[in-house]
Amino acid sequence: MRRCFYFFILVFAAGAVAAGGAFAGGAGSGIKEYKQNISTREYEKRYNAVYGKFTEQMAQQGNPADFVLDDGKDLFKKVDGSAGKSCASCHGENGEKLKGVAATYPKYDPSIKGINTVALQINRCRKDNMGAPELKYESHDQLALELYVKSLSNGVPIKVSIDGPARPFYKAGEAYYYKRQGQLNMSCAICHVKYAGHMIRANLLSNNRHHADHWPGYRLKWGKTGSLQKRFKGCNKKVRAKPLPFQCETYRDLELYLTYQANGLPVEVPGFRM
Numbered sequence: 092m093r094r095c096f097y098f099f100i101l102v103f104a105a106g107a108v109a110a111g112g113a114f115a116g117g118a119g120s121g122i123k124e125y126k127q128n129i130s131t132r133e134y135e136k137r138y139n140a141v142y143g144k145f146t147e148q149m150a151q152q153g154n155p156a157d158f159v160l161d162d163g164k165d166l167f168k169k170v171d172g173s174a175g176k177s178c179a180s181c182h183g184e185n186g187e188k189l190k191g192v193a194a195t196y197p198k199y200d201p202s203i204k205g206i207n208t209v210a211l212q213i214n215r216c217r218k219d220n221m222g223a224p225e226l227k228y229e230s231h232d233q234l235a236l237e238l239y240v241k242s243l244s245n246g247v248p249i250k251v252s253i254d255g256p257a258r259p260f261y262k263a264g265e266a267y268y269y270k271r272q273g274q275l276n277m278s279c280a281i282c283h284v285k286y287a288g289h290m291i292r293a294n295l296l297s298n299n300r301h302h303a304d305h306w307p308g309y310r311l312k313w314g315k316t317g318s319l320q321k322r323f324k325g326c327n328k329k330v331r332a333k334p335l336p337f338q339c340e341t342y343r344d345l346e347l348y349l350t351y352q353a354n355g356l357p358v359e360v361p362g363f364r365m
């Protein structure tokens with residue numbers, strides 16, 4: 092298996108050199124985007140061959156992250172902090188006022204002069220509107236609330252804007268996605284655009300169009316529920332680059348970039364992946 096991995100690295104490296112002429116490095120001159128090197132139809136065929144049975148199975152057995160989502164629903168109604176309020180006090184008993192909202196996130200927010208995510212906004216509301224401490228990212232309660240708020244948009248097509256003031260942040264996210272990093276000197280785009288549909292060890296590399304519609308979700312390899320940004324960290328480590336802190340500016344820009352790729356797909360949380 093290991094040998095196979097290094098073989099792929101070699102193939103990647105060769106491909107990267109070939110693409111090198113076209114690859115301007117991101118900043119300044121703009122990005123020459125990679126094309127996926129198999130057709131969408133072939134990609135779907137391979138995806139179903141690798142994951143089809145598994146997806147069927149889990150549809151029958153249920154998703155462990157559903158329990159986290161249930162906890163989120165309770166937490167939403169729970170009074171916490173010095174203002175004596177719950178989320179429900181301001182956003183409706185069953186989150187009525189937040190229906191469809193998460194499908195428009197991440198979005199530019201002038202008050203932070205940057206990109207706001209659902210996870211960040213929840214902590215801002217706790218601190219500013221409830222007088223409650225911020226929740227630690229990836230903690231059970233934080234993921235539970237994020238899942239609940241996002242589930243209020245389930246089935247709603249993602250509609251993220253990159254116009255106006257959001258544009259430079261989108262561009263920064265895109266540049267990061269195409270930047271070579273780590274000891275292996277690979278960009279996200281090499282694996283998730285150019286080589287999407289090819290195997291790397293036992294994994295089928297997925298296409299980035301489908302990355303931002305189903306997190307937080309349960310991942311078998313983690314044995315627990317986690318967020319999209321936890322996947323960013325994992326993939327940073329894969330190429331031996333240093334992972335960044337949750338909800339830092341770069342990860343929020345990156346989340347905007349990836350969510351924009353998923354525009355038009357329905358929100359579907361919690362997800363389930365291997």
Ligand code: HEC
Nearest residue numbers: 176177178180181182189192212213216217220221236240
């Ligand atoms: C005291 C009232 C109050 C409480 C309590 C409160 N919020 Fe908010 N929340 C707001 C206000 C005000 C905004 C800003 C809405 C706007 O854009 O004008 C907001 C915005 C939001 C948004 C983004 C809405 C949008 O349209 O973009 C989300 C999501 C959200 N809150 C979730 C929560 C959650 C989850 C909790 C509980 C942890 C919570 N809020 C607690 C008042 C509150």
Ligand code: HEC
Nearest residue numbers: 277278279282291294295296297302322323326327329330
């Ligand atoms: C060496 C190849 C490689 C690189 C480079 C890489 N990834 Fe991944 N990534 C993987 C593999 C393998 C998986 C698990 C299989 C899959 O879903 O593609 C994965 C999974 C993911 C997922 C979850 C996909 C899903 O189905 O939900 C996201 C999101 C992701 N990567 C983002 C990134 C980002 C952002 C970067 C750049 C910081 C990056 N990846 C760089 C190999 C890579």
